[in-house]
Amino acid sequence: MDYNFQQIEKKWQKYWENNKTFKTPDDLTNPKKCYVLDMFPYPSGAGLHVGHPEGYTATDIYSRYKRMKGFNVLHPMGWDAFGLPAEQYAIQTGTHPSITTRNNCDTFRRQIKELGLSYDWDREINTTDPKYFRWTQWIFIQLYNTWFDNTLQKGRPISDLEIPENIKKLGKNEVAKYVDSLRLAYYDNAQVWWCPSCRIVCANEEVLNDGSHEKCGNRVEKKNLRQWMLRIHHYAERLLTGFENLDWPEGIKDMQRNWIGRSTGAEVDFGIQGLDSKLTVFTTRPDTLFGATYMVIAPEHKLTEIITTDACRDEVEKYVKATSLKSDLDRTDLAKDKTGVFTGRYAINPVNNKPIPIWVADYVLTGYGTGAIMAVPAHDTRDFEFAKKFNLPILCIQDPDVTDNDQKKRILEGNECWTEDGKYINSSDTSTGIDINGLNKEAGIKKITDWLEKKNLGKAKVNYKLRDWLFSRQRYWGEPFPVIHWEDGEITLLEEKELPLQLPELEKYLPGESGESPLANADKWLHVTDSKGRKGRRETNTMPQWAGSCWYYLRFIDPGNDEMIFDKVKEKYWMPVDLYIGGAEHAVLHLLYSRFWHKVLFDLGIVSTDEPYQKLFNQGMILAFAYESETGMKIPADQVLERDGKFYHSENGTELRQIVAKMSKSLKNVVNPDDVTSKYGADSLRLYEMFMGPLDVTKPWDDKGVKGVFNFLGRTFRFFANSENIFTGNEDPEILKGLHHLIKKVEGDIENLRFNTGISAMMIFLNLAMKKGKVSYETALTFSKVLAPYAPHLAEEIWQLLGNSRSLTYEPWPAFNEEYLKEDNFEYPVSFNGKTRFSILLPVSATKEEIISAVLADERAVRWLDGKTPSNVIVVPNRIVNVVIKN
């Protein structure tokens, strides 16, 4: 009998579909539940590539295993289908994005089904479905109607917000302003990239490194537009501490920590000569105030214009304008050569009342801290660079902890920057009474901060890099905001019962001239009038793609619910997600954004857990072989010939080097899973994806490697499908030992997501069984169950051939029996001074003394001792013997 994978796989896929084998159980009384989630894909026109099934296979194995362990498993799939490509295709061809999206989803669904993944397809969701995004809009309304209570560190309904009396007095408008200033969703000016030639807003990804638009090559500019923003920064601290107890890779936690970027320091107020206002800076080193010899404010800083003196105005204005035209990259490129101009104005250093010049420079960013810094060139490398270039004074205030006298001298003279610890010098002033000389960094920070607070000149402050989230896009293909802007300036949101607000049909998907979303062209949709005849205009921005993916895991719990976002009882049962697997590219943004929404929903009592994802795992990227010539030119894979393990250019015959690179269209090294399944079958694809190496590392795809697992599956089928190899009766002890070792190994490996070694254990067992020639009926049943999570089609087929009529999906996972694993003897490796020389078979029950005497009595030991007496013999029971000889 041959391994006809095509027939087998088609047959079982049909069986599973017809029997709804993977339908999520409705019974919510089973205390064992497991919610296994994949990062759902964006259904691109190119279809699935082999990177997708890597994570999907891992979660599928885990889900199938958990079902056999008696868990209620929720394992759903859906589509994150809003996005730019469908919209751009619409601009080019006029095809409505919903049509493109539907086609792409159909392709993805077909491809995924052909992999035999055990999703509950009744729960399929699509972020572009109005029945879905109705609730995305609903969540936006909740965000809009929530404020963050700093004392409680918690989001609360706007209805709970107390309006201060002094604001109430100012009237309705001021009250509304006050409330708006606290909402988690707010409407404000924000900068976007704008291509003046295409008259379109560009995403960051569309702007090339040289500041040009990737589509037309023209230079993009920054443009201010009214945008929706979300106040994620309020949640910085909770986002930082929230994952401490979650089972996430440390690397991902680190990346999120860095992204949130908590730093402690102080805000310090500097007076400004000749002006009434104050210049506030944030610093992590208030202890270095005595070393502050100048100040820098960001070009975009509110005070720039006010501070600048008439004599310097031209220069400063020119500089500010030049900065605004620079792309972020230009700004960082020039990092090596700092730029800036003097404002003509001086600030007063609060510790000694000395005037220091205020400069404008683009190395200070408006979005972080207060947008202004005090510069301490002696102890900050950036300030040092700047001071050197513009000949500003450098005053060393810390005696450096260095032994090199030359270096010490350079530092003390201000010719080298010192950023480490040391005792303070030059850090006292009799007029203000502060003195930290002689202290070290930690004590210095404390003393100065206390002094500043006492004198009301500043305060201890925690700062975060995390900035508010720009939450609108000037696009058609996204969730419309349920928002109306009225002619009198009022903004209102739609009522819950008015949702979903659907997208209008359009003739053209091009944006408006001013940078407005294409929705501005939908006249009928756009204009509204209320019952009193007041005219209004709908919000024309749409939500970013993140919106749909921020909460999809919640909708899977109750996808068909038309009454509410989901049923509370079901949510309480299924949440949190027990295992979440996806690419590391979402390590920061998606995970941070969805955690933020989840925390708001938690604060509002809508969800029952503070964090959504209990265990997170990131699969590594799958790369592919690519080829390059001696000069490093990349050659498409279809122009490469292989001869005797070497690679040649098919056109000019030159030898090429095989390298490993990301799959890309231009290298023609993209592997399509359809090609693999048609040649080797879905089980082989699944197995190979898992056999390639550990799930979390990047690894190259090698078509040749698929053969290995294909051979294994073929051998498995031929062995177990042949009734001559199966007998009834007692199993051979060696097989029994191998089988129970296998169960234990595979079980442990699935629990720890180490799928590659589980497969090799199955191969080892099959090799043993084939060597023995026969296995018992019981063994065959057990083996098919162990194989089932990995290669479900083949496992079902063998299970059926063994006489079972029902699917083995819910068969209990076999229990391993330690008794069978026990050994009578152990072959001790014997080493001399750590080098293994021979091995000796001894009973596992042997005592240390017995082992030592048996080893030393061995003639080979006599030879290695060479007449010397061992100074020590290390015996690790059932592991190793090491004889130590001192020379």
Next chain:
RNA sequence: GCCCGGAUGGUGGAAUGGUAGACACGCAGGACUUAAAAUCCUGUGGCCAUAACGGCUGUGGGGGUUCAAGUCCCCCUCCGGGUACCA
């Protein structure tokens, strides 16, 4: 620059501080076949060596800890990913 990973045969990889190279690919030889494919069997880190044995060496480089290091510590090199002046 900074942060996070990583480096093991021709290749993908395995190895709770305890026999390095499991398992597989590839390759070589053999069986079957008119032949090929498929399948099955044997061998396969390198070097030396044998009738058979056996020995030396070996996890990017250099130090260290240990009875024992691919694994732990320090320094260096190279590769991959992330990030961009965060005060």
